[in-house]
Structures are given as C-alpha cells and as structure tokens.
Amino acid sequence: MRMTDEFISTTDLDWFAAFYNGNLAHFTSGGTTAVPERVADSIKNYEELYDYFFNLEKRCDIEIIEDNLPEFLDQIKREQYLRSYINSASKGVFSYDINYEDNSYFLVAKPLNPLSLRELPQSIKEIVYTLPKEIEIDSASITELE
Numbered sequence: 001m002r003m004t005d006e007f008i009s010t011t012d013l014d015w016f017a018a019f020y021n022g023n024l025a026h027f028t029s030g031g032t033t034a035v036p037e038r039v040a041d042s043i044k045n046y047e048e049l050y051d052y053f054f055n056l057e058k059r060c061d062i063e064i065i066e067d068n069l070p071e072f073l074d075q076i077k078r079e080q081y082l083r084s085y086i087n088s089a090s091k092g093v094f095s096y097d098i099n100y101e102d103n104s105y106f107l108v109a110k111p112l113n114p115l116s117l118r119e120l121p122q123s124i125k126e127i128v129y130t131l132p133k134e135i136e137i138d139s140a141s142i143t144e145l146e
Helices: 005-010 043-054 075-089
Strands: 014-018 024-028 062-064 094-099 104-111
Touching: 014 043, 024 075, 062 075, 075 094, 075 104
Parallel strands: 024 094
Antiparallel strands: 014 024, 062 104, 094 104
C-alpha cells in the first residue's frame, strides 16, 4: 500500500536509503513532501526498513557536522535535537535533517565506521532505495531524490 500525500505531509518520516557507493543514510522528512517516490510507494517496505535500522546495535563513534547545525537556545535543546541523528550515526548510518526553506537535506551526523549495503541481509538490500549516483555523502544539500 502506498503512503498518501496527506500522510507524507503530516508525518515526520525517518526513511533510509543507500548511496551509490553502498554507504547508508537516514533522513528525517519533518512532515515535508521531500520523500522519494520509491519510499512512498510501500508502507510495508518503509516499516520493514525502519524496524531493521531502529533495532541495529550501536557500532561506532560519530562526528557531528557542527557547521550544518542550527543555533540552539541552550545545551538541552541541542541535545534533544541531536538525539536521533546521533543514534542513527552510531549504527553506521549517515544522518540528515530537512531544510524547510527549500526541502533539501543536510548532513547532521556521520559514522566513523560506516555500515555498508553489502553487510545488510538480502531481504533488506532488495527493498532499500538507492539514491541517484550524483548525490554524494558530504553534499551541502541533497535535493534530487528521484
């Protein structure tokens, strides 16, 4: 079953994809429509990928991309904001947030020991979306998802 446009635009989706080189990425949509068609095409696949990545064990240290972060009122707000990105990156997945001004994604946290597509079970490899070849991990912003 496909996600409805209303569901996509009212839900902060955590979706996952693979880069062309095999590294993996986590994106938070923030209730925007910046979700690839392939991800929106199947709620079942979305949930399976979400459950798989959510249940992975932490495997590495991470680096926070300080230059990409918004300003915070205090340390507590900063820690609250970073929690999910740190969690994903510590599992070996590059983690991105949405820029509401232009619906692009920017890197928040990256793993120091990235997880690779080849390390995933076959059932997960078969359903994970692969980003276009032109999209690079450290891009200042990711806009072309299809």
